[in-house]
Amino acid sequence: MTAYLDMNATSPVSKEVADLAYRLMVEEYGNAGSRTHEFGALAKKYVETARKQVAEVVAVDKSEVIFTSGATESNNIAILGLKEFAEQENKKHIITTRIEHKAVLEPIEHLENNGFEVSYLDVGERGLVDPTQLKALLRDDTVLVSIMHVNNETGCTQPISDICEELKFSDAYFHVDAAQSFGKLSEDLKNDRIDLVSASGHKVYAPKGIGALIMRKRGFIKPPLKPIQFGGGQERGLRPGTLPVPLIAGFGLACELATKNADKWQMHAASLKQSLMVELDKIGAQYNGENSSPFVLNFSVPDVNSESLMVSLKGIAAVSNGSACTSSSYTPSHVLTAMGLDEDRITSAVRISWGYMTESLPVNEIVEKIKQIQI
Template identity: 65%
Template sequence: MTIYLDYNATTPVLPEVADLVYKMMVDEFGNAGSRTHEFGVAAKRAVELARERVANIVGADKTEVIFTSGATESNNIAILGLREFAEANDKKHIITTKIEHKAVLEPVKYLQKRGFDVTYLNADQGGLIDINDFKAALRDETCLVSIMHVNNETGSIQPIGEVCQALASHEAYLHVDAAQSFGKYPYDLDNPRIDLISVSGHKFYAPKGIGALILRRRGFIKPPLIPIYFGGGQEKGLRPGTLAVPLIAGFGLACELAQKNAQKWCEHSAGLKANLMETLKALNAEFIGNPASPYVLNFSVPGVNSEAVMVRLKGIAAVSNGSACTSNSYTPSHVLSSMGLSKEKIAGSIRVSWSHLTTTVPSEDICSAIKELL
């Protein structure tokens, strides 16, 4: 039986989360915007409980949580929503990195085409930015800094704490794409200097199609975002549309379970990673990304192409050679290319990712399958 090892692409929904989603779809199906009867009141109550559970992960207030369809939408609201403020205050400079997800790079590029100046920070071969490069890039007119927490392809963990320190006396808004860390890697995101956090539920055992944007206040002042589309004014006008109550409730429960178990999940996953790395050393495997999340390992074996590896692993393990969001492009990974890796290493790059639900990684079988390609 094939073992699923592509958890960075998506995760299964936990059974208790699925049960709650089903209940909210079939039994308690009210519209949270209906205030004239008990069905609507119950739906509203479920939404607010979920909002509190999301906020608790990062020590935010529940009023700072806006529900979205996922991290892509959250990223777009966070970046494009600042446009009017930036233009009005002549602060049209953005700092981001070359290894961001396309859901950050594309809206940034949109603003760049409309007169914004963008600094794209380089990453080293470990996938990390240089904090001194970041400090040098800061200007008085910098309005937005957007730096992901954990990279989806390499698992590299950016020095968010150091970024926060560098911004201690600067007014720029700090946005963190936390799709790969929220609920799984319980560090850094509780820093009050982070203004905006993008979250995607399906990356940590909630359904697809639900996520959040967390907008931390500075004192009593919230980030000056405006909506990027319009409707009924839900979610304080920033994300209009009928709330997906079942998905929101399930998302909230996933957050509660994650908050209780994240440390244990990390320890279990770190053990799986250590075992796989030790086994792959026999192939002289080269590991990509450091320091990296315990949930993922990106590696290449000299002389072996990733496409051949994935074919050979059919029936053994479901793995990836890049971001699931851009896998149809068949172009070299912009993340790995930006890290300055050789074409051979990029062509051989394999991403293996797992979770606490993974009882074992078939390290010996993976190693044996790759050996047959040498």
Template identity: 60%
Template structure:
């Protein structure tokens, strides 16, 4: 089997997480909404403990955490959930960027069909959004700014602290898609100028199908979000449906592990990053993007197509050439295209991503496999 190096797409479930999920599935399987017996009461306590664990990582309050099926649903609630309020106050301008995940871009595109105006900021070859561009785009009728923390394709760490500083003088709601940073690189997410944070469990060693949306209160008041689904009133009326207590418990356990171990995880990841930087230099490659996460590298080798490279590497490593969420599409990466990269670099880009579970990267074997293409 090849070595798995596609952690930006998904991560394995940690044994401690799997254990608590299994127990909640086969032994402590009560419905958190059942109030007439101990099975339900116990499940409710587990859910609330997990809610507190999520909140603690970003300095939020337990009541500000809404459980969802993942960051995609969280993004949809954060963006589409403000539409009714936008109509009421007459603010229908949204600022986002051209390098966001499709789970942000497509809800924004939908709102454009409903009379909203969306400004798409572009990053340039650095992959980083210039805070001055954000400042210039702000208007009196700007309702929402939605900008990701770490890009899923390039790993570029966006300057969200600078965004927060700029927005301290504006009333627009600020939403951050933190699917690639929450639990691994939380610095900046604790800033209370961020109104909403989208979280994905399967990026931090919890199961697929669970995530959260942090909805910080403003001056003690809830955000004016309206539900986009109906039927049950769970999660403060914002996200109906029976809570997936086993998955929620797993996310809570993953957050506890992240709280105690994220620093050592990051140190190890940085050592692996240096291995990959050396490898890219040795094969004549070019790193794509600036200020990137220690958990990922996106690179291109001039004259080498990514599909050909991955074919040569498939017996050694499992890597990707774009977002797993759009892997059924053979169109060029919208992220790399928006960065203004030439067609060769776009078609040649390869994303390699790892975690603390990765002992080492088989760079010598990778070089051997790619030698026929160089």
């Protein structure tokens, strides 16, 4: 049976979560916006329970959680939702990196095409930002700093606490795309200097199509976001549309399970990673990026084309060579390119990612296929 090792693209839904979502689809299927009967009241109760479960991941109040369709929508609301405020205050400078997910880079590019100025932090071959460079780039008119927590391609984990420290005396809003860390590596996300956090359910064993935007208040004042969609007024008027109660409840339960099991899952993931690296070291693998998440490894082996390797691993392991969201474009990874890696290293790069359900990795089979291609 093929081992699924592409968890950074999407995860399976845990059985407990799937069972809950199924029940709310076929038995307790009320609309949380219905106020005239018990079906609606029960649906609303499930939503508010989930809101609290999601909030507890990053130590915020449940009133600071807005449900969305996923991190892509959350990123768009966090970035584009600040446009009106930025224009009113004449604060139209944004700081980000070139290794962000396209769901961050493209909304920022949209603002740049509409009169905003963007500064990009360097990451270098390590794949990590230098917080002192951030300090040098901050200006009085900086409205937003957007830096992802864990990179989806390399797993590089940014020094969020140090970044927060550099932002201590800045009014700029700090947005973190936490799609790859929310519920798995959440401790840094509890820092109250982070204003906005984006999360996706399908990266933490919940269904696809659900996520959240955390809007942490400063004192008692929430970030000045405006909606980018209209019609219905749900989610405090910021994100309209009938709430998908089964998905929301499933996401909430997944967050509760992740919080409860975080330490155990991290230790298991780190053990799997070590078992893989021990064997890859023997064949001269190069690891792309530093300080990477225990749930992922991005590596290159000289003279091994990643496309050829993925084909040869058919029936053994499902792996990736980049972001699932841009895999159809067949262009070199913008993340590895931004890190300054040479063309050969980029074309041989492979990403293997796993989760708590992954009992073991087919290490010997993977290494054997790599050796065959090298020959």
